[in-house]
Amino acid sequence: MAERNTISVKRAHGAVVEGEALISSEGFSPRYDLDRWSGEISRPGHALEGVNIRDKVLFFPSAKGGIAAGWAFYDIKAKGFAPKALVFGVTNPVMVQGAIFAGIAITEGWDIEPSEVVNNGDWVRVDPQNRTITVVRSSLVSAANQQTTQAE
Amino acid sequence: MLRGERGAAVREALQLQIAIGEFWGARRFVSVSNVHMMGDIEVLGDAGKGFLERVAASAAKAVCSTSTNARCIDFNFTERLRQDAAAVAKETQVIRALRDMDITTVDTCINYQTVYQPHFGEHVAWGDTGTVIYANSVLGARSNFEAGPAALAAALTGRTAEYGFHLDVHRKGTLRVDLDFVPLDLADWGAIGKVVGAANQHYLAVPVFTGVDCHPTADELKHLGASLASYGSMGMFHIVGVTPEARTLDEAFGGNRPTSVLKLTRSDIEQVYAGYDGGDRPLNLVVFSAPQLSIYELKSLAGLFRGKRVKPGAQVFVTTSRGVKSHACQQGYLQTLEEAGVLTLEGVCFYILQNLPQMREQNGWHNIVTNSAKLANIIGAHKFNAILRRTADCVDIATGAV
Structure with a gap:
């Protein structure tokens, strides 16, 4: 059976964007978790602590509280380290309002766990109009091919 | 409005609201009678400030009563807190832009205790998550979390998309x-x-x-x-x-x-x-904030601090609204807290204080003791180690009784 390379999402807004996938096992708030002067996830103990979100397609299972996210996305976009897209399992209105205001693609809901389709470092395309996220280029292509060869 | 009769800023506000409504599958707008918005220089950044100033310069006005959330500068204590002079000046400009738009800059996150109490079933557009959950749950009013840009849009159009908690x-x-x-x-x-x-x-x-x-x-x-x-x-x-x-x-x-x-x-x-632990670092910062304290919280705190002194090397902060601080002064609570060495800030919330990371370093703060679970959660972004304790325990820690 051909491996799936597409995730369908429930809701989406924004332009078609591509970028490197970064999957978090933990939820996200640009206020609680992010250093907004560097773009690094700064909260000690966060699953992505120390990782920079610039130009990434970010996968988060959930959004965390915090109204200030609305201005924060606009701020980090102006500072040049906004992510390309925010892909949430479950989001909240603040994330949506903030992302739309800042012009960052955002989606909610997925029909399969992203980690079953996407690996960190994969190049993915987010298509809000068609509500799909597609792996364009896998970071594990060579490794996967080797495994397939061995299996055969 | 979409045709631009009320100007480009109002048209863009409505376009933003339509996009947000479409995302959530809203079928229509509902009129809102009151808006509460977050807008201070710490959350806005220069980009957000520039946006606000452009909207204000376009002569767009709030069409319903609109209040502002706690901000990052207490103008009485900028020197004592060593807040950045440039940021203080920018905050003044932000406040001016907001007032130009007919927004009432009360700078409080307890608007529901001090400024405006919507009635059962009333639709509002409030920012600050704590205000929204209180409006929905305790007052039976109806609001979603409205982030700064969304709340401003609601203030300019007098409506918000009907989704989330606006729906039964x-x-x-x-x-x-x-x-x-x-x-x-x-x-x-x-x-x-x-x-x-x-x-x-x-x-x-x-x-x-x-x-x-x-x-x-x-x-x-x-x-x-x-x-x-x-x-x-x-x-x-x-x-x-x-x-x-x-x-x-x-x-x-x-x-x-x-x-x-x-x-x-x-x-x-x-x-x-039991899950909070200060390690072997000093407990030299105790904060009562998030949300701002009501007059009765200040009364109770003054009672706990009466006749005591904050221990040497420690600092204790309280945040409240300008109105509540004024009442606390009339009642003598403020003086009691001052005599104990407690600093009461107005119009701000501790975790958004401008310059907080630098303050932490300058003061050698690592642990922060608080009776606010919310503060204990969100202060982590500033690399504090939070310790949640009951109010009286916080006071005991602050005064060296334990």
């Missing part, structure tokens, strides 16, 4: 929490919010509390709500027999089957406290 369907309980103890302190309510919120992070999760065998005060409900919103991103809760849409368990659930039933005992709450 999302206001019903989804999970059940049975308490078998009476919470004794604001921090206990916050700890309950932490346990329930962290385990059920979902904007549309609506916990229904049963077994609340007391009459919770506005301040207790405020701490419960702020904590649920902070840890769980939640916008509504019910307490059977207490909140207006939960006269009975059945009414609270409205036909929903609870997705889970959680039993909370006092030992669960004790475990929350």
Whole structure:
């Protein structure tokens, strides 16, 4: 059976964007978790602590509280380290309002766990109009091919 | 408005609202009678400030009463807090832009205790998650979390898209929490919010509390709500027999089957406290903030600090609104706190204070002791180690009694 390379999402807004996938096992708030002067996830103990979100397609299972996210996305976009897209399992209105205001693609809901389709470092395309996220280029292509060869 | 009769800023505001509404599948707009928005230089950044100033310069005005949330500068204490002069000047410009738009800059996150109390069923567009969960749950009003740009849009258009908590369907309980103890302190309510919120992070999760065998005060409900919103991103809760849409368990659930039933005992709450540890670093910072304190919280705190002194090397901060601070001064609570060495800030919230990371370094702060579960959650972004304690324990730590 051909491996799936597409995730369908429930809701989406924004332009078609591509970028490197970064999957978090933990939820996200640009206020609680992010250093907004560097773009690094700064909260000690966060699953992505120390990782920079610039130009990434970010996968988060959930959004965390915090109204200030609305201005924060606009701020980090102006500072040049906004992510390309925010892909949430479950989001909240603040994330949506903030992302739309800042012009960052955002989606909610997925029909399969992203980690079953996407690996960190994969190049993915987010298509809000068609509500799909597609792996364009896998970071594990060579490794996967080797495994397939061995299996055969 | 879309044709631009009221200017480009109003047209763009409505376009933003339409896009947001479409995302959530809203079918129409509802009129709002009051807006509460967050807009200070720390959250805005230069980009957001520039945006606000462009809107203000276009002569766009709020069409309904609009208040502002706590901000990052207390103009009385900028030198003492070593707040950046450039940021202070920018904050002044932000306030001017907001006033130009007919926005009332009261700078409080307890607008529901001090400024405007919407009636049952009233649609509003409020920012600050703690204000929204209070409006929905305790007052029976209707609001979603409205971030700064969205709240400003609502102020300019007088409406918001009808989704989320504006709709009956999302206001019903989804999970059940049975308490078998009476919470004794604001921090206990916050700890309950932490346990329930962290385990059920979902904007549309609506916990229904049963077994609340007391009459919770506005301040207790405020701490419960702020904590649920902070840890769980939640916008509504019910307490059977207490909140207006939960006269009975059945009414609270409205036909929903609870997705889970959680039993909370006092030992669960004790475990929350036990989960915080200062290590071997000093407990030299104690903060009462998030949300701002009401006049009754200040009264109670003044009672606890009366005749005591903050221990050498430690600093204690309280944040409240300008109005409450004025009342506290009239009543003498403020002087009692000052005599004990406690600094009361107005119009701000501790965790958004401009210059906080630098303040932390300059003062050698590592641990922060607080009775606010919300503050304990969000201060982590500034690399503090938070320690949640009951109010009296916070005072004992601050005065060196323990």
